[in-house]
Amino acid sequence: MNWKRYKNEFIVVFTLVLMLSGLLYKYQKVSTQTMGTSQIKTTLSELKEVIALQDVWGDKKINKKVDKLKTHISTSKLKWQKKGRKITATFSTLNASELNRVVSKILNLAVEIQTLKIKKVGSSYTMEFKCKW
Structure with a gap:
């Protein structure tokens, strides 16, 4: 086989393979970069959600909000015991x-409900x- 005769064709094939690999x-690289940016966006949204929940759970006015539950119902229907x-x-x-x-007010508070029993x-x-907080 004469290599000199097919020299130009080999160069063209080599450049096509090189272009295809490029x-x-x-x-x-583009797909890896888009996956990386989507992961960063997901992480940032989760971090924002955690910060928002920390603000809600770390609220200093939760005591006052919980004490407002007493005002929605008359005292004759309520037995209230608060310890810490x-x-x-x-x-x-x-x-x-x-x-x-009362249930909607309780569910909108940032407290950990331990027991909620309703009997008819x-x-x-x-x-x-x-509950506790």
Whole structure:
């Protein structure tokens, strides 16, 4: 076989292979870079969420917000016991609207609910609630 005769064709094939490998390398780098940026965006969004939750859970006014639960229901229907950062509350003879109001207020607070028991007695409800923060 005469190599000199096919010298130009070998050069063209070699350059095409080199161009193809460069193109594949470029696409691989671009895809790696986009994956890296998407991971960074995900990490940043998670970090922002953690910071927002720390602000909510570290709120100094949680005591006042929890104490406002006492004002939504009359004192005759409420048994309230607070020890430090723990509360045990028993609400008795609540109608449906009062129960819904109290439960929605409790669920909107940044507290750890340990117990939430609701019992229906006739047409009224009794609720036991324990939480800490």
